[in-house]
Amino acid sequence: MVRWNILPASYIPNSCFINIYVEGDCIPPHIDHHHFVRPFCTVSFISKRNILFGKEIDIVGPGEFRGVVEIPLPVGSVLVLKGNGADVTKHCIPGVRRRRVSLTCYRMDDRKAPYGFQPDPELEELMS
Template sequence: LKHRLTYQAPPEEWVQTGQSRETIQFGVHVKCNKVSNAPVDELPAEFETLLNQLSEMGVFTATQRPDSCCVNVYAEGSWIPPHVDSDAFDRPFCTVSLLSAQEVVFGDDISGAAGEWAAGKGGLRLRMPVGSVLRVDGRAANPCKHALPRATSRRISLTFRRVSVATRARFLAIHVASREAAIARRARRLEAKMARGW
């Protein structure tokens, strides 16, 4: 894990409370539910093959095909607080569960603390078996929140999402502006050298 370009260890203060997981990002960089334009590895061929299989199963359409993946590694006792995935991603998104069966809680009013979550009225507590695929769309994706109770044993999840057109356009604009600024800097340096008689 730690040799990948976008490996992230959880902050030490989170590890102490159990609110933690190790992650590797592919396709786009995400940290604390914020999407950034940082360098990132492309989706590996094995993940593209898995996406082909999920597409054949009808998990998503061709226009919904994910272009990013967050690999999450949860230790026993780790948990994730209630949240809504960033709107920088289109819906639906899907999660493949590996190593152990664990639960996820959905609801408008998730109560509890430190990984002990209750879904509240109208909420749902769902078990994710090993090898299962959870497709999250509609109200379940937003405005509903979801949270992960404390893991009873080690778990890996592959969360596949598609970066929105607006987010890709924003990243492209940042890239173009950065490139233009670099060209302008080089031009200024050249002018300064020429002015000094270089």
């Protein structure tokens, strides 16, 4: 993603979350922890789903939410979160209708890295 200019070289991810969804799974409204440097990104696989954004997101029912903004996440799409979209507004994934996988790539703040963490030298070379 750095080589394709999706993320700046100063934000090479050093951690990620893999979300594997089955029908009905969701991610409730949240703001990602600030130990993760902005921007960060999410890549969508297997099936499309919308992501909802809002300063407040209403929980309508199990896996059902109502936000102010809804953005489609087609298969293969990359969503980059930064600024107010990452720091102020909550986001969530409503219950999925089909299997889905997403990969969210983060860079942990170097001051918050786990004890003994060693960065991958091959990734660090990309920063130059």
